[in-house]
């Protein structure tokens with residue numbers, strides 16, 4: 034049984050520079066998958082190839098059981114939401130929404146019905162006669178979304194659609210998007226460099242770096258038990274430490290003995306999340322608080338142990354410890370062991 | 381520290397345009413308009429109806445309409461006007477059609493030696509029309525295009541094309557790639573994209589380039605004169621014939637300028653109207 038979207042060994046190079054190393058990925062029907070990676074890692078390139086704007090150097094793409102990469106862009110059953118919205122500035126909202134349907138020769142009454150439907154689900158009431166420049170950024174992005182959704186495509190693509198909006202609007206549109214996806218159930222591939230966005234929205238996250246897929250998993254899997262250093266660092270905050278392991282026991286650099294979540298031998302790397310470290314003021318503690326930041330819901334500390342420094346977070350309800358306080362700490366549960374990879378790749 | 385000091389001194393100079401500045405600014409603009417357009421027009425008109433105007437007096441001593449009657453009474457003038465209009469329209473449309481593909485390439489694709497090509501395209505502007513016409517005239521004689529409307533049209537396009545290419549490539553440059561990609565992903569083929577996206581967004585550039593071409597063609601004298609005269613009589617050729625090198629030029633020259641200026645003014649007013657229309661202005665708006 035083939036997945037709805039199958040990308041097999043896709044490569045892309047511009048002359049000598051490789052932008053995509055073989056990339057393979059399958060997305061199930063109705064799934065919301067996010068590609069997460071730093072700027073310049075090849076996310077947009079991948080979407081452009083899916084759309085047909087750019088040609089792959091190698092590999093195959095299948096959508097709904099058919100070869101996608103051989104069809105011209107206008108014949109692909111895909112709709113895209115762009116970062117810059119890409120609304121037609123000379124057309125009213127209604128004309129923007131109707132453009133694709135008109136191009137695909139959808140009959141007029143069917144067109145009206147589908148537009149009325151997306152106006153409803155994207156909350157565009159009263160905006161149909163406006164020109165794009167008469168809309169706020171958030172409204173423009175909702176129109177761009179509606180223009181894609183009205184096509185009822187097999188696959189929806191999003192290229193950092195929220196990154197031009199301010200934080201508050203981004204949050205509310207993120208919720209709207211999730212609700213919309215739940216309602217229409219279209220298979221979606223969403224690209225972002227914002228890990229919070231990826232965590233909040235996705236069924237699965239594909240972590241990408243430098244043209245390669247690093248790791249694929251649900252937000253929970255990737256956050257709690259990432260295999261790679263890159264994933265551990267890119268999703269949320271973490272402390273990377275080397276341990277001397279034997280079995281499920283490990284010794285931290287300052288001599289503390291901990292339990293690992295799976296057995297290993299020799300030198301290994303662990304990821305210790307700041308929220309899994311509990312600190313208390315203690316005259317005889319091994320660590321010293323070196324900075325405090327109060328972020329409202331959380332308190333964020335840096336503490337020094339010998340030459341190492343550790344990030345620690347705490348629920349914001351308590352009074353902050355002051356800089357210079359000696360503290361001792363506990364680790365909640367076993368510590369997560371990362372796959373053995375050279376430290377250099379963490380950068 | 382020095383940088384900071386400069387900054388703080390500069391800051392108060394920048395000041396926003398406020399509502400109370402409006403009368404002052406518009407007064408200035410209207411004054412400029414009066415000095416640049418109304419004053420010369422008035423002077424020209426006075427010259428055209430003056431019957432003797434000696435230096436010390438501010439107004440002509442007496443007036444006459446005889447020169448206007450003489451020129452406007454010439455029935456060949458209407459024929460020349462029609463010829464000129466026909467040529468100007470054809471030149472404008474052909475210029476636009478020829479300029480588009482080049483402008484598209486110049487505006488949309490980065491390529492090496494682009495600057496060089498740009499200079500090359502603008503070269504005809506630098507070379508005097510007379511030189512172009514004399515050179516081209518020889519070839520036209522061989523091709524049988526001399527003394528024909530087609531010949532005049534071709535030689536005028538040499539003059540109007542550079543500006544049109546420049547304006548259109550600037551316009552095409554402003555159309556974001558993503559807009560075209562969006563249209564394509566929504567199912568539009570190349571023809572639909574040109575028709576529904578690129579052309580509507582190029583209207584301001586087309587309008588500006590079209591106006592320049594139209595007026596450039598309508599008022600063009602030297603190239604048309606060498607290639608077309610005396611068989612083809614465009615309005616400027618016809619009117620310039622009235623100028624008599626052995627007598628006072630100003631009164632007749634004033635009438636000639638007036639007649640040649642009129643279509644330009646009409647075209648600009650129409651264009652102003654169209655540009656104010658929301659639909660057209662949208663092409664210039666931000667995305």
Ligand SMILES: Nc1ncnc2c1ncn2[C@@H]1O[C@H](COP(=O)(O)OP(=O)(O)O)[C@@H](O)[C@H]1O
Pocket residue numbers: 047050052070071072073074075076077078079
């Ligand atoms: N036309 C091109 N020619 C050469 N390199 C390109 C081209 N387009 C993109 N790249 C390179 O490909 C890499 C990936 O780009 P992109 O897919 O846009 O990254 P992302 O969307 O993840 O930020 C970048 O390093 C970029 O410089």
Ligand SMILES: [Mg+2]
Pocket residue numbers: 076077078192
């Ligand atoms: Mg990108």
